[in-house]
Amino acid sequence: xxxxxxxxxxxxxxxxxxxxxxxxxxxxxxxxxxxxxxxxxxxxxxxxxxxxxxxxxxxxxxxxxxxxxxxxxxxxxxxxxxxxxxxxxxxxxxxxxxxxxxxxxxxxxxxxxxxxxxxxxxxxxxxxxxxxxxxxxxxxxxx
Numbered sequence: 001x002x003x004x005x006x007x008x009x010x011x012x013x014x015x016x017x018x019x020x021x022x023x024x025x026x027x028x029x030x031x032x033x034x035x036x037x038x039x040x041x042x043x044x045x046x047x048x049x050x051x052x053x054x055x056x057x058x059x060x061x062x063x064x065x066x067x068x069x070x071x072x073x074x075x076x077x078x079x080x081x082x083x084x085x086x087x088x089x090x091x092x093x094x095x096x097x098x099x100x101x102x103x104x105x106x107x108x109x110x111x112x113x114x115x116x117x118x119x120x121x122x123x124x125x126x127x128x129x130x131x132x133x134x135x136x137x138x139x140x141x142x143x
Contacts, residue, residue, distance in 0.1 A: 029054075030061040
């Protein structure tokens, strides 16, 4: 029995005493990580604290390292490419909007012309043209 007690007493002496860090200390260390002075691993080795504890501090005190927020890291060239593609998309959307306005204008013009001339221009658009309009177009072609 004594041997068992001696072993447990020896193992207790190897345990590190429990340490409690103040909130101001934690905030200061998190701020140092945010500024890039230390990494999580460097800080954990420096103060003999688990990386899990340091991450808890980060999630609690840092605005940049909130839990549940995913940070996307990409190369700078990808960022430029994405920006250029977004600008191109915006330009194409503007062009589509302008074309739609032209289409609406032309449809309104056809509708008004049809009512003024009392002829369904849309219906007669695909029919053969009259001889006078054919003669005019042939004169233009010859010039």
